[in-house]
Amino acid sequence: MSDPVLADLTTLRVGGPATRLLTATTTDELVAHVTDAWDDDEWLVLGGGSNVLVADDGFDGTVVLVRTTGIDHDADADGVTVRVAAGEPWDAFVASTVDNGWTGLEALSGIPGTVGAAPVQNIGAYGVELSDVLTRVEFLDAATGERAWVTAAELALGYRTSTLKHGRRGAVLTVEFRLGTATEAGVPVRYAQLAGSLGVELGSLVAPSTVRAEVLRLRGSKGMVLDADDPDTWSAGSFFTNPIVSRQFADTLPFEAPRWPAGDDVKLSAAWLIEQAGVHRGYAVPGSRAAISSKHTLALTNRGGATAAQVAELARYVQVTVLNRFGVSLVPEPVVVGDLLG
Ligand SMILES: Cc1cc2nc3c(=O)[nH]c(=O)nc-3n(C[C@H](O)[C@H](O)[C@H](O)COP(=O)(O)OP(=O)(O)OC[C@H]3O[C@@H](n4cnc5c(N)ncnc54)[C@H](O)[C@@H]3O)c2cc1C
Missing domain, CATH: 3.30.43.10 (Uridine Diphospho-n-acetylenolpyruvylglucosamine Reductase, domain 2)
Known part of the structure; x- marks a missing residue:
């Protein structure tokens, strides 16, 4: 074999x-x-x-x-505690929470992958991060051989990061969430683009099923929902995280560069930096089958027949171009297995 x-x-x-x-x-x-x-x-x-x-x-x-399966829950007057086996597909689980009237995950609809991997980079989208609802994970720790529950606080969840992504080796076996239960009023919309496309003010209350449907529609339009027939989705999602820089450094960038507060620092838009550095949607290094998605500047895609070396070459090209233009080092979001990005 x-x-x-x-x-x-x-x-x-x-x-x-x-x-x-x-x-x-x-x-x-x-x-x-x-x-x-x-x-x-x-x-x-x-x-x-x-x-x-x-x-x-x-x-x-x-x-x-x-590929483990199983979901159980305990409901009380204030909400519901849900424990999910690591191998459950993330989006099917999110769909089931919306169907059950449990709130908190609807904005994370459409993200590929498994429930067990979600804490690894503290997945996030449309103003919500896993850390908003994660209580603990059952973890098999390779350093100690122990199987134990580890609290969310111990995982040091941050923007696309956790101790699981950086050094803590083992396997997430089960993930536990604390979710709300739907009220007639709905859930708050926490992301300006989502509020805009729903035609409501930021912070307005909207039915969870409406949030899920709109998030799936928006993600689909950006190639961010897996589709076997669409090479724009043959990616790892956003290939680079949004860089976090000092305020002092951010002040050296063009006035129109999008920026958001990140503690004492400033978060920049990786997509804006890439576009403004001159790397546009659809770009491919000549002769390569790896290309920037035609729908989303941050997604590096396989147009069919690409090699990992070609994806890495495109990633390095983007990194060098942005570094030369703006002095910002873009950090890859996916976990690299093997010697590829140096
Ligand atoms: C089209 C597309 C859109 C995306 N959109 C988003 C988005 O909006 N937001 C976002 O945050 N991410 C996004 N992603 C990235 C990705 O879907 C998430 O990071 C997801 O959680 C990865 O899950 P996975 O099961 O595929 O993990 P894998 O790719 O299989 O693994 C990722 C890492 O987690 C580790 N890992 C996996 N399972 C376990 C486990 N049970 N225990 C311990 N370690 C484990 C692996 O060893 C590896 O280091 C997107 C990806 C794609 C392709």
Whole structure:
């Protein structure tokens, strides 16, 4: 039997073979597979493969594919506590919360991947982050071998970051959320573009199902909902995070550069910087099958037949162009597996 090819398991559709692939369909199996795998030199836990860039020479180690299922909940007068197995598909779970009248996740509709990966980079969209509703995760810790609940505070969740993304090795087995229950008034809209497209003021209350439908429509128009027939969605979503710089540095940028407060610092728009540096939607390095999405400047896409090296080349081109024009270093958002971006 030939080695499993990771391009088949990632939304960027690139990545060479793994030495061994183990699929976990129950939490006990996930614990057993990861424990077995960490005896190898190299191991990788993989969910939906929607936030990874895997090198063309693949992964010389064991990949544990998380396909566990199961959702349970306890309701009380103030809301509902929901525990979800790591392998549950994120968006199907969000859809079920909206159907059940549970609130807090509707703005995170349409994000690909699994529930277990959501805390890794504290997923966020349309004014909401996972940290708004995450209470704790059940975690198998590779450093100690222990299986225990870890609170959200201990994960140090920040903008597209957590301890899970940076150093804390192991497997998220279960994720626990604290959600609200729908009132007739609805949920507040916390993102200006979403409020605008709904035709309401920022902060207005809107039915969760309406928020979900509009978020899916907006995301679809940007190629941010997976579609097997649309290469604009063959990506890892936004390839670069929005850079956070000092106020002093932000003052050196053109007045019209979009900026938002980020504590004592300032968050810039990576998409604006890329566009203004002269890299436009649809751009591809000549001869390459990797290109900027035609619908979203921040998405690096595979137009069919791209290699990981081509995606990395495009990423470096964007980084160098923005650095030369504005002096800002763009940081890739996906987890890079292999030696690709230096
Ligand atoms: C079209 C598109 C749109 C996107 N839009 C958004 C968006 O709006 N907001 C956003 O934040 N992200 C977005 N993303 C990125 C991505 O969908 C999320 O980061 C998602 O949570 C990744 O889930 P996954 O299961 O695919 O993770 P994978 O890509 O499989 O893994 C990502 C990382 O998490 C680790 N990991 C996965 N599962 C586990 C586990 N159970 N335990 C421990 N570690 C684990 C992996 O080892 C890897 O390091 C988008 C991606 C695409 C392709």
